[in-house]
Amino acid sequence: MVEAITVKRRGALDHRLETINGVSLQPAKPARRVSLRAEPDGLAPLSKALGLDLPTKPKTSALADGRSALWLGPDEWLVIDESEDAEPLKDLAEVTVLHSAVDISHRNVAIIVSGSKAADVINAGCPQDLGLQAFPVGACSRTVLGKIEIVLLRTAPDTFRVECWRSFADYAFSYLSDAARGV
Amino acid sequence: MLLIHCPYCQEERPELEFRNGGEAHIARSRDIAAESDEAFEAFFFIRTNPKGLVYERWRHIHGCGRFFNAVRDSVTDKFLRVYKAGEPKPADVMKNLPEHSAWENIPPADQNVETPARDRVSTDGEA
Numbered sequence: 271m272v273e274a275i276t277v278k279r280r281g282a283l284d285h286r287l288e289t290i291n292g293v294s295l296q297p298a299k300p301a302r303r304v305s306l307r308a309e310p311d312g313l314a315p316l317s318k319a320l321g322l323d324l325p326t327k328p329k330t331s332a333l334a335d336g337r338s339a340l341w342l343g344p345d346e347w348l349v350i351d352e353s354e355d356a357e358p359l360k361d362l363a364e365v366t367v368l369h370s371a372v373d374i375s376h377r378n379v380a381i382i383v384s385g386s387k388a389a390d391v392i393n394a395g396c397p398q399d400l401g402l403q404a405f406p407v408g409a410c411s412r413t414v415l416g417k418i419e420i421v422l423l424r425t426a427p428d429t430f431r432v433e434c435w436r437s438f439a440d441y442a443f444s445y446l447s448d449a450a451r452g453v
Numbered sequence: 454m455l456l457i458h459c460p461y462c463q464e465e466r467p468e469l470e471f472r473n474g475g476e477a478h479i480a481r482s483r484d485i486a487a488e489s490d491e492a493f494e495a496f497f498f499i500r501t502n503p504k505g506l507v508y509e510r511w512r513h514i515h516g517c518g519r520f521f522n523a524v525r526d527s528v529t530d531k532f533l534r535v536y537k538a539g540e541p542k543p544a545d546v547m548k549n550l551p552e553h554s555a556w557e558n559i560p561p562a563d564q565n566v567e568t569p570a571r572d573r574v575s576t577d578g579e580a
């Protein structure tokens with residue numbers, strides 16, 4: 271007799287949710303993520319396949335239909351798509367110009383940090399200027415948070431998305447909640 | 454914390470995002486097998502390590518990930534110039550320097566300064 275086995279994927283930050291001093295920390299929804307590398311001649315066809323204009327200006331991102339592309343370097347982007355049936359990798363597979371697209375959906379997890387003091391909380395471990403002038407809505411950057419590397423995206427004046435590697439998720443969440451206690 | 458201008462990100466970013474990559478403008482031989490032991494040693498191990506202007510590779514490792522070159526003063530730690538990898542060594546860094554610079558790689562004997570005393574006499578009450 272064969273017993274049915276059900277397997278359930280557990281997120282690294284399941285059931286963690288905190289609001290401290292008006293700053294809320296919550297795990298972001300599961301998302302499709304692609305690490306995309308390409309030379310300038312790939313920009314147009316890749317943008318077309320993704321349905322958004324890949325940003326070429328440092329520290330900027332593009333957003334269309336729930337899909338974002340974050341400029342990480344002169345030839346490197348992080349594509350994040352939270353829609354249920356999104357398949358950015360499939361969309362990119364049609365592009366014939368030389369590029370590299372790697373699915374890193376499960377390498378990263380994200381924490382949404384929001385509240386009027388969200389920037390202060392992140393600044394507890396991130397040395398970048400997060401004032402609205404230096405880091406406006408839509409700005410994104412690979413940077414550091416305490417001892418780990420993160421990708422930071424400002425989605426609203428008081429909301430940030432902190433992307434980190436899955437194995438660092440616990441550290442990042444605890445770091446941010448400790449920081450929130452101090453603001 | 455130092456702020457270092459990244460030529461790719463086109464802005465100053467905190468030094469925690471960067472990693473030093475050693476001396477810049479060291480060309481690898483196109484035919485490394487034909488190098489003499491002495492030439493290989495010089496290429497592989499010997500660095501100028503001057504007191505003053507140093508030409509270094511830096512990597513914006515926790516940012517755009519790119520290597521670039523920088524001219525830094527090893528005395529003051531001040532970054533005088535940054536430029537993209539592959540661009541030639543800037544020839545004019547020595548110009549436009551502030552007047553009273555210790556950066557000009559002048560041998561100590563040629564500088565009109567007194568040699569600092571090596572032994573300090575400790576005084577009571579001093580930590």
Ligand SMILES: [Zn+2]
Binds near residue numbers: 462
């Ligand atoms: Zn950079």
